[in-house]
Amino acid sequence: MNLIFEFINQNLQMIYILILMIFVGVEIIGHVPAVLHTPLMSGANALSGVVIIGAILVMLDTEPDNIIALSFGFVAVVLGILNVVGGFVVTDRMLEMFKKKK
Amino acid sequence: MGESLGLIYLISTVSYIIGLKFLGHPKTARKGNIISASGMAIAILGTIFLYDKEVATSIYLFIWLAIIIGSIAGWIIAKKVEMTKMPELVSMFNGMGGASAALIGLIEFQKNVGNITASTTIVISIIIGSISLSGSLIAWAKLNGILWKDIRIPRYNLINNLLILGVLVFGFFIIWSGTESNTLIYLMFFLALFYGILFVIPIGGADMPVVISLLNSLTGIAAAFTGFLFHNMVMLAGGILVGSAGFILTFAMCHAMNRPLAHVIFGVFGQDNNDLAVIPSAKNKRGIVKKITPSDAAILMNYSQKVIIVPGYGLAVAQAQHIIHEIEVFLTNKGIDVKYAIHPVAGRMPGHMNVLLAETHVEYDKLVEMEHINSEFQSTDVVLVVGANDVVNPAAHNAPSSPIYGMPILKVENAKHIIVNKRSMKPGYAGIENELFYNQKTSMLFGDAKSALTKLLHELKSM
Numbered sequence: 001m002n003l004i005f006e007f008i009n010q011n012l013q014m015i016y017i018l019i020l021m022i023f024v025g026v027e028i029i030g031h032v033p034a035v036l037h038t039p040l041m042s043g044a045n046a047l048s049g050v051v052i053i054g055a056i057l058v059m060l061d062t063e064p065d066n067i068i069a070l071s072f073g074f075v076a077v078v079l080g081i082l083n084v085v086g087g088f089v090v091t092d093r094m095l096e097m098f099k100k101k102k
Numbered sequence: 103m104g105e106s107l108g109l110i111y112l113i114s115t116v117s118y119i120i121g122l123k124f125l126g127h128p129k130t131a132r133k134g135n136i137i138s139a140s141g142m143a144i145a146i147l148g149t150i151f152l153y154d155k156e157v158a159t160s161i162y163l164f165i166w167l168a169i170i171i172g173s174i175a176g177w178i179i180a181k182k183v184e185m186t187k188m189p190e191l192v193s194m195f196n197g198m199g200g201a202s203a204a205l206i207g208l209i210e211f212q213k214n215v216g217n218i219t220a221s222t223t224i225v226i227s228i229i230i231g232s233i234s235l236s237g238s239l240i241a242w243a244k245l246n247g248i249l250w251k252d253i254r255i256p257r258y259n260l261i262n263n264l265l266i267l268g269v270l271v272f273g274f275f276i277i278w279s280g281t282e283s284n285t286l287i288y289l290m291f292f293l294a295l296f297y298g299i300l301f302v303i304p305i306g307g308a309d310m311p312v313v314i315s316l317l318n319s320l321t322g323i324a325a326a327f328t329g330f331l332f333h334n335m336v337m338l339a340g341g342i343l344v345g346s347a348g349f350i351l352t353f354a355m356c357h358a359m360n361r362p363l364a365h366v367i368f369g370v371f372g373q374d375n376n377d378l379a380v381i382p383s384a385k386n387k388r389g390i391v392k393k394i395t396p397s398d399a400a401i402l403m404n405y406s407q408k409v410i411i412v413p414g415y416g417l418a419v420a421q422a423q424h425i426i427h428e429i430e431v432f433l434t435n436k437g438i439d440v441k442y443a444i445h446p447v448a449g450r451m452p453g454h455m456n457v458l459l460a461e462t463h464v465e466y467d468k469l470v471e472m473e474h475i476n477s478e479f480q481s482t483d484v485v486l487v488v489g490a491n492d493v494v495n496p497a498a499h500n501a502p503s504s505p506i507y508g509m510p511i512l513k514v515e516n517a518k519h520i521i522v523n524k525r526s527m528k529p530g531y532a533g534i535e536n537e538l539f540y541n542q543k544t545s546m547l548f549g550d551a552k553s554a555l556t557k558l559l560h561e562l563k564s565m
Contacts, residue, residue, distance in 0.1 A: 007219055014330060014338060021339050024119060025346030032126040034446050034471055037351060037453030042192050043125050043135050044347045045318050047118055048199045050142065050340035051325040054206045054332055056149050059165050062209075064158040069209045076209075077168035078175075080202040083195045084146075086176030088139040090183065090191060095132040097185075097460040 039094045046087025052080030110148035111336035117141025118340050122347065128466070145336050185461045186418045189451035193241040193314055196321050200234030203227050203324035204291065210331060211287050216280045220331055225273040227327035228287070229294045234320040236298030241313055244302070245450055262300050269293045305366065310450045312355045312366045319348025351452055358446035360498075360508040391527065394545035396554065399521050400561035406483030406519075408439040410475065412512055413455050414448055416489015416524065420551035426488060427462040429559050441468050443475045443485075443512050445493035472512055479516040487514060487522045489551050495536045504534060520544040523554050 008015060032040055055076035062069045117137050124134025150165060176195075183191045207228035214220035272290040275281075305313050322344025329337025356363050394402075403409055411430065417423060430440045442464065448455040456469055470478075479485065487494055497504040498511045514520055520543050527539065527546075538544055547554050 021342035022346050025343045028123045029347040029350045035456040038457045040125050044344045048321040048344040051203045053149050054328040060153050072205050072209045074168050076202040076205040078172040079198040081169050081172030082176040083199040085173045086180040086195045089180035091135045
C-alpha cells in the first residue's frame with residue numbers, strides 16, 4: 001500500500017496528465033462523423049509513432065560501443081519514423097480526396 | 103537547452119490536440135493532419151538537436167540514417183498503396199509503432215533493474231507493444247488474404263486466457279524479483295508476441311474494424327508507458343490521446359454491430375458459428391432465388407425514380423468503385439435520384455467505404471449514413487446491393503437465434519425492388535444465410551462486381 005502511495009506521489013504530475021488526456025481524447029473524438037473514421041484512425045495511428053522520441057532518446061543515451069542496444073535502437077527509430085511519416089502521408093492522401101468534393 | 107526542449111514538447115502536445123480536433127470536421131481535417139504532423143516534426147527535431155549531454159558523432163549519424171531510411175520507406179509505401187488496401191496499411195504501420203515501443207523496453211530493461219516503477223513501465227510497454235506488433239501483423243495478413251480462414255483452435259479461450267495469465271505472471275515475477283536475467287525478459291517478450299498472434303487469429307473478418315481500432319489504441323498506450331518511463335510528457339500525452347481515441351472508435355464499432363467488446367475479443371461470435379451456420383428460420387423460409395440479367399436490371403433501374411446503392415466490401419475487392427460511380431452519374435443525369443447507403447461497419451475498417459467512394463469523386467452529400475437513410479428505403483424503387491451481405495441481413499431484426507441478432511442493419515427489404523450483386527450464394531463473413539436473397543422482391547445479379555456492373559452500365563447506355 002505504501003508503495004502505491006509513494007508511486008503516486010513521485011509521479012503526480014504525470015498522473016495528472018494521464019487522467020486529463022484521457023478525457024481530452026474522449027471529448028475530442030466523441031462525435032466524429034463516420035465519414036472521417038478512417039482518416040481519424042490513420043491520423044491517430046501516425047501520432048502513436050510518437051514513440052520514436054523514446055527510440056531517439058535511447059540511442060542518444062547509448063554508448064557507441066554497445067552494439068546490441070545501438071542496433072535495437074536503430075530498428076526502433078526506423079520503425080517509429082515509418083509509422084509517423086507513412087501515417088501522416090497516407091492520411092493526407094485520403095483527406096485530399098475528400099476535399100475535391102466541391 | 104533543456105528548458106527550450108520542454109517548451110517544444112508543450113507546443114507539440116498542444117498541436118496534437120488541435121490536430122485531432124480539426125480531424126473531426128470534414129472542412130478542417132486536412133489542416134488538422136498537417137498541424138499534428140508539424141508538431142511531431144518539431145518534437146523529433148527538438149529531441150535530436152537540444153539533447154543536453156555529450157553524444158558521439160557516430161550515434162548522430164546512426165539516428166539520421168535511421169530517420170532517412172524510415173521516412174523514405176514510409177513515404178513510398180503511403181504514396182503507392184491503393185485505397186482498398188488502407189486497412190492493411192494502417193495495421194502494418196500500427197504494428198511498427200508497437201514494435202518500436204517493445205524494442206525500447208527491451209533495451210531499457212538492463213538499465214533499470216531494481217527500480218520497481220521503471221521496470222513496471224518497461225514490462226508493461228514490452229507486453230502491450232509486442233501484442234500490438236504481432237496482432238497487427240496477423241491482422242495485416244488476414245486482410246491481405248494471406249491468412250484467409252479464421253483459424254480455430256480447440257479450447258481456444260482456455261489456452262488464450264492461460265497464455266495472457268502466464269505473460270502477466272512472468273512480468274510480475276520479473277518486476278518483483280528484480281532479476282537481471284535477459285533470458286526471462288525475452289521469454290516474456292516472445293510469450294506476449296505469441297499471445298498477440300492467438301488473440302487476432304480467430305477473429306472473423308466482419309470484426310476487423312473493431313480489432314484494428316483496438317490494436318491502434320494499444321500502440322498508443324504502449325507509447326504512453328514509454329513516455330512514463332522517460333518522464334517525457336509529449337510521449338505520454340500523445341500516447342494517451344491515441345489510446346483513448348482508439349478506444350472510442352472501438353466502442354463505436356462494437357455499437358454499430360451491437361456486440362459487446364468482450365464477444366469480439368473472446369470470439370463468442372465465431373465459436374457458435376458452426377451450429378448457427380444455417381439458422382432454422384432462414385432454412386424454413388427459404389424460397390426460390392430469382393436471377394436477373396444485366397439488361398433486365400438496367401430496365402428496372404432506368405424506369406425508377408429513386409435508386410439507393412448499398413456498397414460492401416465485395417465492391418472494394420472487385421475494384422468496382424469507379425464503375426458504380428459511373429452508373430450513379432449516368433442515372434443522375436437521367437433525372438433519377440441516386441444515393442449511397444453507408445453502413446458504419448461496411449468495409450474492413452471504420453469509415454472504409456467513404457474513403458473508397460471519395461477516391462472516385464462521388465459527391466459528398468450522396469453518401470448517407472445508416473440512421474438517415476433507413477427511413478428512405480420505403481420510397482425507393484430499386485436498391486442495388488453490391489458485395490454487401492451481413493449489413494443487409496434481416497435476420498438481425500427477426501431471428502433472435504441469429505448471431506447477428508440486434509445488429510443495426512440497412513432496411514433494404516422495405517424498398518420496392520432489391521437487386522443484389524454477389525459472386526455466388528455463399529454466406530458473408532459472418533457465415534450465416536441471408537433470407538433477403540430469398541425475398542420475393544429480391545433478384546440476384548450474379549457475377550464479380552466489376553464485370554457485372556460493367557455489363558449493367560453497358561445495358562443502361564444502350565437503352
